[in-house]
Amino acid sequence: MSALAQVGYVARRSVLRTARQPANIIFPFVFPTALLAVTSAGLSPATKIPGFPSDSFLAFFLAFPFIQGALFATMNAGTDLARDIQSGFLNRLALTPLRGGALIVGQLGGIAVLAFIQNCYYLAVGLIVGVRLESGIVGGIVLIILATGVAIAFGALGAFFALRTGSGEAVQGLFPLLFVGLFLSSMNLPRNLIEADWFRTVATFNPISYLIEGLRSLIITGWDWEALGLAFGFAGLLAAAAMVLANWALQLRLTRT
Amino acid sequence: MAQAHGIEAEGLVRTFKGGIRAVDGIDLRVEPGEIYGFLGPNGAGKSTTVHMLTTLLPPTSGTARVAGFDIVKEGPKVRTAIGAALQEAALDSLLTGREHLNLQCALHGIPRSERRARSQELLERVGLTLAADRKVGGYSGGMKRRLDLALALAHRPTILFLDEPTTGLDVQSRSALWGEVARLAREDGVTVFLTTQYLEEADALADRVGIIDHGHIVAEGTPAQLKAQIGRPTVEATPADGATPEAIARILERFGEPTGGSAKGVAVRLEHGVSDLAGIVRALDSEGIKLENLALHAPSLDDVFLAKTGRSLEGAEEEEAEVEA
Amino acid sequence: MISRPKGRFRWASKWFDRSAPTATRARPARPDAGTASGAFWSVAFAVAWRVLHNVFTTPSLFLPGMIFPLFFFTAFAGGLSRVDNIPGFDFPNGYTAFQFVFVLLQSAAFGGVFTGFGIARDFEYGFARRLLLAAPRRSGIVAGYALAAAGRWAVTATILTIVALAVGMQVGGGGVDLVALYALALIVNLAGTLWASGIAMRLRTVQAGPIMQLPVFLTLFFAPVYVPLALLNGWLHSVASVNPATSLLEAGWRGLRSAERAAL
CATH class of the missing domain: 3.30.70.980 (YebC, transcriptional regulation domain)
Incomplete structure (x- = not known):
């Protein structure tokens, strides 16, 4: 059986599992939308700060749910895999001719499907409440592709953590860390408008800032190739590194001969 | 399904971190078509042995051949020949019984045209047709064990490893599972390697029994031979x-x-x-x-255990520290 | 003789009594139970000690309640400090002090909610039954959890205050104003504890966590979190205008302003 077919079977199972856990569906849809509503309304006066790049904070902040949705993907991929390890299901899979790489890629395939649906939803919410994409329809497609890529990258990170620790709790513990990473970025204000020097420095070194800025550029700027290049670059790097790490962790976990 | 090779192990050792020798030089031979009962208390090394024989854990030293294949050098071939239901009924609570079987058949490369029929056949065999389309999360312990067994049989293995298959089951579920295992060996010629901590299980099912304690096999033979040693x-x-x-x-x-x-x-x-x-x-x-x-x-197998180790099997359960993998 | 407590926590004992077996409801009072209030406080302190001991010796229980307020304070006060340049932002002590009040009240509320998680865990894993059987005054159990929540929050509030002062928060109010600010937060903490305890005792599972958290989270965030009420517009202004959390925040801001400015 081809590796691609194996990926397909694992991905199908991953999608089924996700679809059957209402919390996995509801949280990625409800929480980012709620935070988008509250924060964009609460910080709407921030558009009056001199130099603010948009006259709509909602448009400026619309990149946020895509990244938060990706963090949920991390949790889903990680906790599902950790549950497989804890329940012994991974051993069952290990006794089949399933290739290790196919397991990870299949798992992420399921995440990609969910992330794609999530991202279409976030974009639809934005469009419904009046956001207009400066990059047009093609920009919208690129936005979905980039956001789904980011979700895959974070999902691989979650899979790595799950395989390394074998514990759902440990994966859950990763979420606050990533959440902190999200908040210590240019999520709320453009980096040049962050007043506190230390915060601006942290945000500059924080790769999440570039992911957000790439997504944001498609919404409020148009085609900013530098922002897009950095976002795709960081997403690709993160995905590649996390995949290599996850594969390595799987080899350690599956000591099968 | 008769086959030429069973299980052979020589000097099998597995050491864990901290120098714990969970399995400490096991030699055993299981003939094709035989039901071999591996009896011992918790922590005796039963599961570690099964993990090594099923290629999930490389041995620290020693060799073993399962279905004629070396467990270290020919892992994929071993896995093709064996089916295993490990200690934890490793199931996904969110999938249905039928979905489990379809996935298992697919991963084993059974052609799509045969999968449906094979899944149905196995569901019927373990008596799960009515519950086939229910999520496994709602299954009872006995149903999970039966599904576990069906999954282990999906690709028609010649050797079946069952690691404490009836632990935690009620008497009725236990005897139903015993019946199915016995039928597999008698009618289909499947070699069964069964670990258990229940004396009556080994007594009722196994053609031969190996008693393991502290990683060593302390006695081996048919239940009748072992009891006769006590006399x-x-x-x-x-x-x-x-x-x-x-x-x-x-x-x-x-x-x-x-x-x-x-x-x-x-x-x-x-x-x-x-x-x-x-x-x-x-x-x-x-x-x-x-x-x-x-x-x-x-005389019972517990008497044999007592005679060989100086402790009763039930007492040993409480004493043993859990060191199994 | 039925050892049903009287007084302030009688309402709470109703929950506990409902969960207890009939035989234990009617058990005789212990001869060594001492006075009613003595037994009450004895139970309360014992329960509080146990909860605090668990919390402070288990990093996974202690750290989230400690780190999250500090994190929110850092992210909001640090990342959004330019917000005080918005025309009309009139909080005189700067954005750090403005955010400090929100984070202090939020930490108080969530300190109570986290204690509710512990109660739910105790019910789910059966420890609550042990408490119910052992305690001569069951109302003391709720008081014990509340004391523990306050004790836990006191540590968080102290560290938060030290951090805020260290990063240059300006305090304009006098001693009385500050005492009032912390007393207000303590009441919020008690309210959070009682809310979460009610849910925990009713549902008796840690899976009730989101039900404990979400209303508190929404109530706090549907308030003027980032800018004063006057600067809000649209639906959030309408919601925040009727949200009781807005009054709490405004009262808290007064605690950090100088008396003159507050009068203004």
Whole structure:
């Protein structure tokens, strides 16, 4: 059986599992939308700060749910895999001719499907409440592709953590860390408008800032190739590194001969 | 499904962190079509042995061949030949029984055209047709074990590893599973390697039993051979009101050495076997001792375990630290 | 004799009594139970000690309640400090002090909610039953959890205050104003504890966590979190205008302003 077919079977199972856990569906849809509503309304006066790049904070902040949705993907991929390890299901899979790489890629395939649906939803919410994409329809497609890529990258990170620790709790513990990473970025204000020097420095070194800025550029700027290049670059790097790490962790976990 | 090779292991050792030797030089041979019962308390090394034989854990030293393939050098071939239901019923609570079987068949490369029929056949075989489209999260312990067994059989393996398949099951589910395992061996010629901590399970199912303790096999043979090594039955007398256990013990000790009886009773292993029984009754009667009960116990595998390790199997359960993988 | 407590926590004992077996409801009072209030406080302190001991010796229980307020304070006060340049932002002590009040009240509320998680865990794993059987005054159990929540929050509030002062928060109010600010937060903490305890005792599972958290989270965030009420517009202004959390925040801001400015 081809590796691609194996990926397909694992991905199908991953999608089924996700679809059957209402919390996995509801949280990625409800929480980012709620935070988008509250924060964009609460910080709407921030558009009056001199130099603010948009006259709509909602448009400026619309990149946020895509990244938060990706963090949920991390949790889903990680906790599902950790549950497989804890329940012994991974051993069952290990006794089949399933290739290790196919397991990870299949798992992420399921995440990609969910992330794609999530991202279409976030974009639809934005469009419904009046956001207009400066990059047009093609920009919208690129936005979905980039956001789904980011979700895959974070999902691989979650899979790595799950395989390394074998514990759902440990994966859950990763979420606050990533959440902190999200908040210590240019999520709320453009980096040049962050007043506190230390915060601006942290945000500059924080790769999440570039992911957000790439997504944001498609919404409020148009085609900013530098922002897009950095976002795709960081997403690709993160995905590649996390995949290599996850594969390595799987080899350690599956000591099968 | 008869096959030429069973399981052979020589000097199998597995050491864990901290120098714990969970399996400490095991030699065993399981003939094709045989049901081999691997009996021992928790932490004795049963599961570690199964993990090594199923290629999920490389041995620290020693060699083994399963279905004719080396477990270290030919892992994929071993996995193709075996089916395994490991200690934890490794199921996904969110999938249905049928989805599990379809996935298992797909991952084993069974053609799509055959998968549906094979899944249905296995569901019928383990009596899960009515629950086939329900999520496994709602299954009882017995149903999960049966599905686990069906999954292990999906690709028609010639050797089946069952790691404590009936732990935690009620009597009815246990005997149903025993029936299916026995049928697999007798009718389909599947070799079964079964670990258990239940004496009656090994006694009822296994053609041969290996008793493992602290990573060593301390006794091996058919249940009858093992019991014959102990040979002599025990008799246990429970005093009626008014009779003292001490008086009974004084008489019984003339017929054999004391063994642990129940809380109220006095027990001895008979020196000359069942023929001592008449003498015991006469002696008790002549002393005017009234009994509530007098029972003769044939030797059990627990007696074998006691004789080989100095502990009873139940007692050993409590003593053992869990070191299994 | 039925050892049903009287007084302030009688309402709470109703929950506990409902969960107890009939036999234990009617058990005689212990001869060594001492006075009613003595037994009450004895139970309360014992429960509080146990909860605090668990919390402070288990990093996974202690750290989230400690780190999250510090994190929110850092992210909001640090990342959004330019917000005080918005025309009309009139909080005189700067954005750090403005955010400090929100984070202090939020930490108080969530300190109570986290304690509710512990109660739910105790019910789910059966420890609550042990408490119910052992405690001569069951109302003391709720008081114990509340004391523990306050104790836990006191540590968080102390560290938060030290951090805020260290990063240059300006305090304009006098001693009385500050005492009032912390007393207000303590009441919020008690309210959070009682809310979460009610849910925990009713549902008796840690899976009730989101039900404990979400209303508190929404109530706090549907308030003027980032800018004063006057600067809000649209639906959030309407919601925040009727949200009781807005009054709490405004009262808290007064605690950090100088008396003159507050009068203004």
